[in-house]
Amino acid sequence: MSSATSATEAAFAPIVFHWYEAEVAAIAPVTPTVKSVRLRCAIADRQRAGQHVDVRLTAEDGYRASRSYSVASPPDGSGTLELLVEGLPDGEVSGWFFDTAEVGDRLEMRGPIGGSFSWDGPDGGPLLLAGGGSGVVPLLAMLRRRAEVAPEIPAALIFSVRSRAEAIALDELEARHRDEPHFSLFLRTTREGDGRRVDDALVAAALDWTGAPGKVFLCGSNRFVSPTADLIVAAGVPAGIIRTERFGA
Ligand SMILES: Cc1cc2nc3c(=O)[nH]c(=O)nc-3n(C[C@H](O)[C@H](O)[C@H](O)COP(=O)(O)OP(=O)(O)OC[C@H]3O[C@@H](n4cnc5c(N)ncnc54)[C@H](O)[C@@H]3O)c2cc1C
Missing domain, CATH: 3.40.50.80 (Nucleotide-binding domain of ferredoxin-NADP reductase (FNR) module)
Structure with missing residues (x-):
């Protein structure tokens, strides 16, 4: 295989993101319907402004739900990133963040995702x-x-x-x-x-x-x-x- 072919294949290869463990480091209301959630995770501080992450919750019976959330914080060297989650009525994942999540809770996260919707x-x-x-x-x-x-x-x-x-x-x-x-x-x-x-x-x-x-x-x-x-x-x-x-x- 020529190196040119390899480069082309690499350019079109799907990007595989791994799931990393994350921990709720802080949680606070910002409006009546939105909470700020600080997550400590190995992928913090790697994002460009505008990118999002995927968050995955796993229930005790193994049921999983994942959703995307934009990162509100630019990289700040803190090892954490901030999400701003609007609690939707009956929302599976936003409802968990809004009503249930506590400091120390663990979940999974992958990313950062979304190169074209980002700015520096x-x-x-x-x-x-x-x-x-x-x-x-x-x-x-x-x-x-x-x-x-x-x-x-x-x-x-x-x-x-x-x-x-x-x-x-x-x-x-x-x-x-x-x-x-x-x-x-x-x-x-x-x-x-x-x-x-x-x-x-x-x-x-x-x-x-x-x-x-x-x-x-x-x-x-x-x-x-x-x-x-x-x-x-x-x-x-x-x-x-x-x-x-x-x-x-
Ligand atoms: C790239 C990207 C970035 C995102 N960033 C954020 C973010 O920063 N903050 C944030 O709060 N959300 C964000 N979202 C939306 C988020 O991914 C979820 O869709 C949202 O939290 C609802 O998930 P849920 O599991 O709580 O609701 P579900 O259980 O999936 O749905 C519950 C009910 O809410 C309705 N619903 C689902 N999604 C929405 C929505 N977005 N608006 C209104 N009604 C909806 C459904 O139709 C359903 O009736 C982002 C989505 C994408 C694709």
Whole structure:
């Protein structure tokens, strides 16, 4: 076999992630529906901002359930990573994190996963980010990383939530809006205030702030990501620079 063939085969070989044991190091509410979960694991500190991990729970009878969660924390050398989990009614895995998990509990984790939905300083900008509900989590990781390594890169976050009380990390995002000269938050609350959804005027305002974006990341439910991507393309942003991640329902 020639070395060229080997290289091609290597490029298309499926990436196999191993499961690693993880331990709940800390758990705390961040909103009435979201908890911050710090997990100690061998794969911590390897992630690029925006990537996710898979989490696997095993019941005493051997039944297993696995789900994906974005990593909220950039690498910080602590040997832990932070997930922000929204507790869904009847949610098998989110319900366990929300109602049952305690410090010291063990589970399994693999990753980090998702190379194209990730960002680091050398990737540059400007950055246009749009998150719906818990879809803000990987974008939060990007903003935290940007503040550390490239605060001069212009960035705008369009954040759509039902209410301010349900908005993940709103205090942090509003502080960044106030304190970081090159970052701006564009918040929409769909079930309070004027109840407006993300629309062309909001996208235009965010693009006015960033100038022509170099990177665009959108994350949330299908019903958030698809119309928001359409609005951004309609505003003249090339579809090829838009990266999307969908959390499901
Ligand atoms: C790449 C990726 C990253 C993700 N990151 C996060 C994250 O950072 N934080 C987070 O909270 N979730 C995240 N999710 C969603 C997560 O993987 C699970 O789908 C979610 O926690 C529900 O799992 P569950 O076992 O609790 O619910 P299930 O038992 O699977 O479903 C319970 C009920 O909730 C509904 N449901 C399932 N998923 C969703 C959803 N995403 N939104 C609304 N309703 C749903 C189902 O239709 C069902 O009615 C991510 C998903 C992906 C693919």
